[in-house]
Amino acid sequence: MKLSLRILLGYFLVVGLTGLFALIIVVREVKPSVRETIEETMVDAANLLAALASADLLAGRLAEGNFATQVRAYAQRKVDAPIWHFHKTSLDFRIYVTDAAGRVVFDSDGRAVGEDYSRWNDVRRTLSGQYGARSTPLEPGEDASSVFHVAAPVFDDAGRIIGSLTVAKPVASVDPIIGRAERSITRYGLMLVAASLAVGLFMTMRLSASVGRLQHYAREVSEGRPAEVPASGARELNDLAQAMALMRQKLEGKHYVERYVQALAHELKSPLAGVRGAAELLGEADLPVGPRMQFARNVTEQSVRMQALIDRMLLWSRLAAAARRAATAPFDAVAAVRQACAKRGALASGREVALDLDLPDAPLTLLGDGGLFELAVGSLLDNAIDFAPPASHVTVTVSGSGREVVLTVRDRGPGIPDYAQPRIFERFYSLARPHGGRGSGLGLALVREIAQLHKGRIEVANHAGGGVIATLTLPGPPAG
Template sequence: MSLSLRILVGYFVIVGLTGLFALMIVVREVKPSIRETIEESMVDTANLLAALASDELRDGTLAKGRFATQVRAYSQRQIDAPIWHFRKTSLDYRIYVTDAQGIVVFDSEGRAEGMDYSRWNDVARTLKGGYGARSTRTEPNDDASAVFHVAAPVLDAGRVIGVLTVAKPISKVDPIIARSENVITRYGLALVAASLALGLFVTVRLSLAVRRLQRYAREVSEGLHAEVPQSGARELNDLAQAMATMRGKLDGKQYVERYVQALTHELKSPLAAIRGASELLSEPDLPAEERARFAQNVQTQSLRMQSAIERLLLLSRLEARDSAPARLPVPLGALAEACVDARAAVAEQRGIVLDMPPAAEWPTVRGDADLLGFALGNLLDNAIDFSPVGAHVEVGFGVQGPLVMLTVRDHGPGIPDYARERIFERFFSLPRPDGSRHGSGLGLVVAREVAQLHGGQIEVDNADGGGVLARLSLPAS
């Protein structure tokens, strides 16, 4: 099970199940809470009516007196009361009064007068001085048929002379209970769902941050340039910085070893050539023509050393960068035109024609113009070096989805099969067709590093019809 799934399941168990459990408890408490509220109001009503009925019950005139008349008038009243989300259209109290022996002397519905109610809890407990109440079902198996009964003692000078009971069918308040349960359930489930959605969002963000760390570690292990990932969690940022610091310390040791070896490798050949030429130049009888040739050789080899050192330093700076280059608008047409113009004289000397579309037609990307110019210039230098006299070198562009591709095509001999897998190796260089010296073997390495810093890549391979096609792919603006 993945880390993100474990976190989500744990969050659901803690928050989701807890929320559902709490919701079930609240919903379960709705019905008894509403019934308690109803019973509390019925206690007030019963005691009020008991106080009003006491004189007539004492005098024996209750059944035909003013109290009975007013209660029957209450039962016949018409009502239409919109109470919040519930409309009340009937008066539901049934009221009956018993004497001190529990015999019903008055019933607002007229169906229990003369009956013995002394064994019903509401009457029996009240006659004994307690709180009398009961809930009785009219249908034994139907809880909705229950009728609440709440009694109050009818007193005369502190003596219990009877009992007044107020009864109310629970079915009259069932709509209120049902609506309350539905509202609480609906909002409770929505709250649980929102909590789970929040948990999913947090889990996904955390998972993405961890995956960025994994990708960063993998790219570092593969020797690729990678930016230190940032996230909203301080702990993950600290971990990323710790990984970057560790990488920097390890790379620092490797850089020293690698670049000392690289510099030694690159300077060995020109130093040997300079030493040999200097020994010959010290000969007093060396002809002037030979002296000039060896002096030129010293100058050429010193320039070669300078170029190698500069490219090694540039490559080391690029590989050591922890952040992407400046993301400024770079018009590719102007960039390509500048690279072509800088090499026009060399190409003309070799009889090579440089072709490119008008600069206005080229798109714009974001990046470091100097670094991109260096990368494109390396591709163009290689194309010129390997082109025969009178050939064309074509510089162009294309758009493929989210990428802009700079292309450089020559019509030279192409890349030999043995070299196709090695052209991006440090210091690997093919002999030029005209027999001139090899390059430094660093141009394509630097160009690839520039492309990767900009989120792109470089591909160099033989073109259909001969020659080499180099593609520098960059994200479009």
């Protein structure tokens, strides 16, 4: 299971399920809370009415007295009360009074007068001096048909209980309030849970994206490609990325030394062996002048080869240091190409090769290391001049737009053999030159490293008209 999915599931279990659990509890508490509020109000009403009914009950004229008249008038009143989101249009209290024996002596509905209510909890408990209340469904098993009954004692002047007064209210009259409250709480609760999950999904996606950038960075590092240290909004992930970058620098420094010391030692073995053999032969006193001169030339050629190898290795060291610095100074690509061509003018003349330049008059600005860019151009020129036949031309072209600068170097030499195409960018791999000898095998590899350092690319292929064309493409500076 992916880390992002695990985080989202964990967040849902902690926040989502907790929110749903809290929502269920709140919804379940709505109905009893509303009923408790109604019952509390009914207690006040029952005690107030019991105090008003005491005089008529004590005088034995409750059914015809002033209290009964006022209660009947209450039942006939019209009401139109918009209470927040509930519109009340009826008065729902039913009021009945019993004597001390529990027999009904007054009923606002007129249906229970004379009946014995002494067994009902509201009457029985009130007459015994306790709090009396009950909830009785009109239809068995149907909670919606229940009626609240709250009773209060009726006292005489001496404080003795002479009866009970009950206020009754059907549950159905408050069900719209309860239903609306439950719906509102459920709706907003689910919206809150959904918002929490959306926030969790957003945070999970951000975290996954940050981890994904770290994974991409690690893959690029493992494959030896240059990569920028990823940044994220989380300080811990930034610290991890910086730690990975530091580890990369230390490992690359160690591997760089090991790899290139081994490569240099391997490449120097052959010329050193040649120098040693020639030196031993030159030490013979009876060696003829002709062979002596030949062996002396061999010593010079192998020394030059070793010097070229050492110079290239120093260039690799400079390139590695530049990669760690990630320099981004502006420089003129056209001027760098002109300078590289000027430095190789003598070499081209010595090989009877003409350099044809097709460069724009206006400067083309790039961001990066201008010295390394000139080095890449020089390496492409060295290869082209080495493989160009006498009396031929090497064409150097530079073109650019706001988005990228393109350099092409074309020679008219024999081209790249098919078997060598996959290996031309390998370090220390080189082909025999038409004039004899071999290169260091580091030129094109060096150009590729410089191109990658500048987030560009290098392509080398046989030209349809003969020879080889190398195309170095680097991105232009960002707008603004």
